[in-house]
Amino acid sequence: MSLASRTREAVRRHPFLYEALRAGVVNYTAAARYLDLGADDHEAVVAALRRYAEDLPEYDPVGTGARVSMESGLGETDRDGDPAEALLAVGDTALVRGEGRLTGILATGDVDAEALAHVLGHLRAQGVTVRAAGVAGEALLVVVERRAGADAVRAVEAALETVPATAD
CATH class of the missing domain: 3.30.2130.10 (VC0802-like)
Structure with a gap:
């Protein structure tokens, strides 16, 4: 499994991080450390997180009117x-x-x-x-x-x- 795939899978295990990526409010270096994917190069995880965030739908607070x-x-x-x-x-x-x-x-x-x-x-x-x-x-x-x-x-x-x- 590629590092990019492992990164996406790890993010999906942490819904708060998924939503933060959608909202664009993530410190990618801190997120890479938090996910601790065992990669020798944290910068590669940071890059994978950035690419994943670009692919996610924008966090758009529409409300419900309830x-x-x-x-x-x-x-x-x-x-x-x-x-x-x-x-x-x-x-x-x-x-x-x-x-x-x-x-x-x-x-x-x-x-x-x-x-x-x-x-x-x-x-x-x-x-x-x-x-x-x-x-x-x-x-x-x-x-x-x-x-x-x-x-x-x-x-x-x-x-x-x-x-x-x-x-x-």
Whole structure:
């Protein structure tokens, strides 16, 4: 396998580096050291990274235009109840409206798994712990502790304004 192929494969194993290459915000020498491909010549890895970056689609933050709302009082229950009542259900656990201590941030509109990944990255960067998350149809839900609700709303709104165009 060529050094260029190994470099591309290594970048794909690190999605944050892939996105940074798309955005043009990479220190190529530091990235080459980070990837540690065992090449004797780091400059060859730097050159491979530069060529790969040139081939990637531009990082284009198009946003989604989704509407964001917040609902406090979510709680966990088992799935024996009415499935239509659950905002999110995974395995044997469902999150429902009620007397719980969780807050749901719901985005409706043009959302998908890429938008969810972008939202989760923003929440992580803001230090907001996500208890549950999912996306289906035209709805995206992240669930946080009640006290983190306001920070989570701001982070979700900011993330959805800057979701990049999909890199196909």
